[in-house]
Amino acid sequence: MNNSDIKKLSVFRKTLHRYPELSGEEKETAKRVLEFFEPLKPDMVFKGLGGNGLAFIFEGKEEGPVSLFRCELDALPIKEENDIKHLSKIPSKSHVCGHDGHMAIISGLGMELSQNRPQKGKIILLFQPAEETGEGAEAIIRDPKFKEIQPDYAFALHNLPGFESHQIVIKKGAFAAASIGMIILFKGRNSHSAHPEAGNSPAEAMAKTIVALEKLPDAMKKFTLVTVIHAKLGEVAFGTTPGEATVMATLRAHENETRDLLVLYAEKLCTQISKEYGLEVAFEYTEVFAATHNDPEAWELGNQAAKNLDLKTKHIRIPFRWSEDFGLFSSYTKTLLFGLGSGKNQPQLHEPNFDFPDELIPTGVKMFKEIMQQLHY
Template sequence: MDQKTFIKLKNLRQTLHQYPEVSGEEKETAKRILEFFEQLQPDQVIKNLGGQGLAFVYEGKEKGPTSLYRCELDALPIVERNDINHKSTLLGKAHLCGHDGHMAIISGLGLSLDQQRPQKGRVILLFQPAEETGEGAAAIVNDPKFKQITPDYAFALHNLPGYDKHQIIIKKNAFAAASTGMILRLKGRNAHSAHPEAGNSPAIAMSKIIVALERLPDAMKRFTLVTVIYAKLGEIAFGTTPGEATIMATLRAFENETRDLLVTYAKKLCVQIAEEYDLEISFEFTEEFAATHNDPDAWEYGNEAAKKLKLRTKHIRLPFRWSEDFGLFSSHTKTLLFGLGSGRNQPQLHENNYDFPDEIIPSGVSMFREIINQIHN
């Protein structure tokens, strides 16, 4: 990548960083991406895909497979604590996951395709909304417009702090975990705090559920993880005993089926404890992420690309415990999600002082370009 192109992508990335939008609100971000692609000439532009999503289609001269390259439009609802010139201008919103960098990489791929289209088949550049909430991929797939661009392969990357810059982190099969957010509510009966025996406080049941949920993975044969992330008991009223409680937990596994089994066991366990204390119980589930599964054929393309580019590659043994909305595409096509090292001393993703390192943009663009060359030339 020449210096002029790099500066162009760096400026785009830093502009996107200054004006972050959270899941479901990515209207201005999508507009900026559209403006960037106005100088290019994709064969088709699909707007409002699954919300604010965008797809840019590049057609080859001959018939062939369709491959899709995805990035994310959304930022996080977190206050940024960085001392940088391109710091977020919107308080409480920031690109602390590197989605601004991912967008710059896919935009760079657009610049490359403008110069050299695929020889055969189609290439789709997808800018997905609402990745952070686990809603965007489903909205894309369920949008009737998606039928126009259903891919044979789908590729994505995620920058990974803790690894050397430009390093490729790759794995066959399970790559990132399936997860879901569970919200359970207990309902008892209030009483005067001077006469607690007249009520039915959920306090003891709540305490038992918190301990039992986090110990539940010990009984599972495959990897699972339950993390209680929030709990609320009663109200701040010293004259009143609590009558209600809320517990929120994230449930994770490396396979969708194992996660679903974990959910079944968790619900059964909570119901048993609630019944023991004569409490009403209800459940709600949110932010569901499918496991990301790397297809062997798609993996081969990524692995060969890293080899050809002579990028240092790390073949990991265990999947990552975090989840990625890209996992839903694994249920519909052959997918590959790989990691791009963003520096050993980088703050971790979602930390309030994280900032995507611009110097790894060319490596991301080159990886995708090389995959395209293998599939479409």
């Protein structure tokens, strides 16, 4: 990859950064990616995959494995606060997670493949929609078109602030947590606020639930975490005693089974509290993320790639607490998600002043290219 290619990718990344789109809305982003790939002449293109997703396939002449390299199309509902020329032009939306940089890396891989097709097997470059909401991977996998490109391996990276720039962060087994958004709905009975005894306010039950939920992990043997993210009691009506309450929380664990057990305990807890106060209770769930599990064989390919490139490698022992929608692919194929250090002093992901460092683009391309080299050449 020469300086001209790197500059082209940097310009493309900045364009994507200026025009962020939220999960499920990535039509223009997909269109820009499609335009970028037109001159690269992939052998097959799948459009509208799982929504706005795209897959570009480069085929070898000989039989061989099918490997998939994934990046994300979507941005976040966060107002960017930065002093950069390529600042987001879309109000209160931004690429402060670095998905613009991940797209540039996979686009760079496309440039490489257009010049040097695989000798054997197939390589799929996947631009996945709706990663941030945990809906995109499932939509991709359920799409009938995905059956035509069922991969033997799937690879992805995520830039990681707080780690040395260009450092590869890697781990066998569990790498990122499973999580789920839990919505608890309490229903009591309204009354006049002058006669609260005539109604049944869920206020105390709501308060008890908020405290008790976050203490649930104390009773678990394995790592779990409950974070209450929102609560609402009644309506703003000073003449009314509230009759309904909502509590929302994110539940996390390193394994899918532990997360599911935590959900079961949380439901039992809330049901017990609702009975204590004579309330009805119901549960809803959203933003479900599977645990990301790195297969030993896929891990070996990534680890060897870092060694071949003489990149500094950090072998972590404890999985990350955050979740990645890529985790769902772990249930269907051999996966590897690794981290690419984006600088110790870099703002953290999802902070309003985060901007993906362009100097990481060649490193990401080289890592994926080195993995491809072991499988397809």
